[in-house]
Structures are given as structure tokens and as C-alpha cells.
Amino acid sequence: MLQKKRLLMLPGDGVGPEIFSALKPVVAWLQSSMDLDVKEAVSGYNAYLAHGVTLPRDTLSLALDSDAVLFGAEDNEAFSTLHPAERPSSALLELRQKLGVFANLRPVRINPSLVSRSPLKPEIISGADFIVVRELLGGLYFGTPRGIETLPDGKRRGVDSLVYFSDEIERVARVAFELARSRRNKLCSVDKGNVLATGALWRDVVSSLGRSEYPDVELSHMYVDNCAMQLVRRPSQFDVIVTENTFGDILSDCAAMIPGSIGMLPSASLSQQDESGRRRGLYEPIHGSAPDIAGKNLANPIGTILSLAMALEHSLGTPELAKRLEQAVEEVLETGKRTSDLGGDGTSGTREMAQAIADRLQA
Incomplete structure (x- = not known):
């Protein structure tokens, strides 16, 4: 008998709660299709208001006990009125650390029905x-020392440390090589090795791993500034891109405009494989909290729905359901249904789009 899978849903802040509320019929379809235990908990600014911390102990305990965590958004701007020393830690960063999710996967593909929505020419995309x-647990976001200090002469100085160890680079590169093997067998490693010592180490470790374990994968290297240019010049040249934390954050957001809206793109953050070959994962859309449109039924739920599909594939052991969910999204888009970020006429908001996808699944 198959073991029940456990999914934790963390709506968080901003547009997260309304998207997760709209997802209820999609989750109900999942529970009717597999043995899935679903729980929901608080995190982020809403958790801080209620509990004084962004990631309550009970929420973390549920996350550690889950096969997959679906995360909505975190509104860090809500803490901007607090002195930097008084601002609480990020729930998302703490979750990444505690879950040990070091490899962030952000797929970018263009739906044929959305080609006209991209700011790039059809022949380019x-x-x-x-x-x-994207490597997720190292680099500038976690390196020490860091902080802001006032010097004796009155000037203020901010310090961040870009630190990488060879084993951190090797483990995320191995994920990327394996992924390339399952696709078109091409891997582009992105760094800034002509300026940064960490970049030189990155290139050396990835090159060595490619020679010793993945000689069948076509490996190329690119500086990050050139990669940013190539993403808008000829994105079809890429199959799998692997890069460090900060570069991955920036490049994937840049790439989000290829399909026309940042609201379309999902992401998966994966841990090491267990004995069965599956990975525990943290899944989230990349659009952020978008507080300016929160509560207005305007947010695009597709990034979150496709993140759920990635959870089905990588952590919940049901790739066939993942494909069905992706197919339902494509079919709804092909009917011309659009949220406002995709040029919709205002009749299809967060709830309507999610319901249309759920209806397609039921059909």
C-alpha cells in the first residue's frame, strides 16, 4: 500500500492568501486523485503579527514533517518601518535552511497562445x-560577516560576504548535470570568474565534475553579464543554466518576461535525494507578495498552480498528475482566458482562472 503523502500549504502574505483560497478546488481534485494529507499554517508578516516571529515553531515542525511545502509569498516590505536591527528573520530563508533545500529549479517555457504577450519578438522567443x-543556501544571502555599521568618522558602511565552498558548488552542479541528461544534454554554467574568486572556484569545480562524471553532457561557461544579454537575444540556445544564488535570483526574474508575465513561473527548491530517489521540496511562484494588488482578485494563480505541479513531480511521487495539471493550465490558456497581467479584459481574476483550471481537471 502506498504511503500517504503530506503537503503543507503556507499562504503567507500579500497575494498569497487569496491565491491559496482560489486553489481549493484544485487541491480537492488532487485529494480525490491520490492519498494526500493537506495542512495549512501561517508564516511571514501575518505570523509575526500573531506570534511575534515570521516562522512559528509549530509551522516549522509541520514543514519538517511534510514531503512538500507550497509557499505563497512573504512581504518583507512590511518591516521597512522597523530599524534594521529589529527586523525579524525571513521565514522563507529560514525554511530553505532548515529544510536543506539547496537546488532551486525555475523552468521557463512559452505557451504558444501567449507569444503575443511577451515583450520580445516572436522570432526571438x-x-x-x-x-x-540556482544554488540556494550559499553566497551573498548567507555569507558572513554581514551588516551595517557606523564608523568613527560618522560614515556608515554595509558589508556582505560572498562565500562558496567547493562541496556546495558540486552538489548543485550535479543536480544540473542530471537534469540536462534528462532533457537535451546541454548545460551552461554561469559565473563572474574574471572578477570574483568565488566565480573562478565555481568554474573550476563545475568543469572538473563535468570531465570526471558527465563527459556526455555538453558543458559551456558564460559570464553573468553576457548571459543576461543572451537571455533576451536568443533564449532558445539554453537548455539548463546553473549558477550561484544572487545571479540565479536576478537571471530567473529576467527570464520571467519571456513568457510575458512573472505571474506565470513556478519554482522548486530541492533537498538531497532519499533512499527512494525522491527529494523533499519547497515550492513557490516567483512573483513575490505584490502588495499593490493584494485582495483585488487580480493576481495570476498559474505560477502557484505550476509550482504545485512541480511538487507532484519531484516530492509527491505522482508525475502523471503533474502532467495532467500542466495540461489543464495549457488548455485553459488556449481558450483565451486571461488574468489582467496577460492582457485579460478583467472578467477573469484569481478565482475565475483557478476555477477554470479546476473545471478542466474534473472534465
Whole structure:
């Protein structure tokens, strides 16, 4: 008998709660299709208001006990009125650390019915289908020392440390090589090795791993500034891109405009494989909290729905349901249904789009 899978849903802040509320019929379809235990908990600014911390102990305990965590959004701007020393830690960063999710996958592909929505010309984006693999637990976001200090002469100085260890680079590169093997066998490693010592180490470790374990994968290297240019010049040249934390954050957001809206793109953050080959994962859309449209039924739920599909594939052991969910999204888009970020006429908001996808699944 198959073991019940456990999914934790963390709506968080901003547009997160209304998107998760709209997802209820999609989740109900999942529970009717597999043995799935679903729980919901608080995190982010809403958790801080209620509990004084952004990631309550009970929420973390549920996350550690789950196969997959679906995360909505975190509104860090809500803490901007507090002194930097008084601002609480990020729930999302703490979750990443505690869950040990080091490899962030951000797929980018263009739906044929949305070609006209991209700010890039159709002939440029034609055939674009790639994945950015971002290292998630190292680099500037976690390196020490860091902080802001006032010097004796009155000037203020901010310090961040860009730190990488060879084993951190190797484990995320291995995920990227394996992913390339399952696709078109091409991997582009992105760094800034001509300026940064960490970039030189990154290139050396990835090159060595490619020679010793993945000689069948076509490996290329690119500086990050050139990669940013190539993403808007000829994105179809890429299959899998692997890069460090900060570069991955920036490049994947840049790539989000290829399909026309940042609200379309999902992401998966994966841990090491267990004995069965599956990985525990943290899944989230990349659009952020978008507080300016929160509560207005305007947010695009597709990024979250496709993140759920990635959870089905990588952590919940049901790739066939993942494909069905992706297919339902494509079919609804092909009917011309659009949220406002995709040029919709205002009749299809968050709830309506999610319900249309759920209806397609039931059909």
C-alpha cells in the first residue's frame, strides 16, 4: 500500500492568501486523485503579527514533517518601518535552511497562445524552453560577516560576504548535470570568474565534475553579464543554466518576461535525494507578495498552480498528475482566458482562472 503523502500549504502574505483560497478546488481534485494529507499554517508578516516571529515553531515542525511545502509569498516590505536591527528573520530563508533545500529549479517555457504577450519578438522567443538551476543556501544571502555599521568618522558602511565552498558548488552542479541528461544534454554554467574568486572556484569545480562524471553532457561557461544579454537575444540556445544564488535570483526574474508575465513561473527548491530517489521540496511562484494588488482578485494563480505541479513531480511521487495539471493550465490558456497581467479584459481574476483550471481537471 502506498504511503500517504503530506503537503503543507503556507499562504503567507500579500497575494498569497487569496491565491491559496482560489486553489481549493484544485487541491480537492488532487485529494480525490491520490492519498494526500493537506495542512495549512501561517508564516511571514501575518505570523509575526500573531506570534511575534515570521516562522512559528509549530509551522516549522509541520514543514519538517511534510514531503512538500507550497509557499505563497512573504512581504518583507512590511518591516521597512522597523530599524534594521529589529527586523525579524525571513521565514522563507529560514525554511530553505532548515529544510536543506539547496537546488532551486525555475523552468521557463512559452505557451504558444501567449507569444503575443511577451515583450520580445516572436522570432526571438520561438523555441525557448530551459531551466535555471540556482544554488540556494550559499553566497551573498548567507555569507558572513554581514551588516551595517557606523564608523568613527560618522560614515556608515554595509558589508556582505560572498562565500562558496567547493562541496556546495558540486552538489548543485550535479543536480544540473542530471537534469540536462534528462532533457537535451546541454548545460551552461554561469559565473563572474574574471572578477570574483568565488566565480573562478565555481568554474573550476563545475568543469572538473563535468570531465570526471558527465563527459556526455555538453558543458559551456558564460559570464553573468553576457548571459543576461543572451537571455533576451536568443533564449532558445539554453537548455539548463546553473549558477550561484544572487545571479540565479536576478537571471530567473529576467527570464520571467519571456513568457510575458512573472505571474506565470513556478519554482522548486530541492533537498538531497532519499533512499527512494525522491527529494523533499519547497515550492513557490516567483512573483513575490505584490502588495499593490493584494485582495483585488487580480493576481495570476498559474505560477502557484505550476509550482504545485512541480511538487507532484519531484516530492509527491505522482508525475502523471503533474502532467495532467500542466495540461489543464495549457488548455485553459488556449481558450483565451486571461488574468489582467496577460492582457485579460478583467472578467477573469484569481478565482475565475483557478476555477477554470479546476473545471478542466474534473472534465
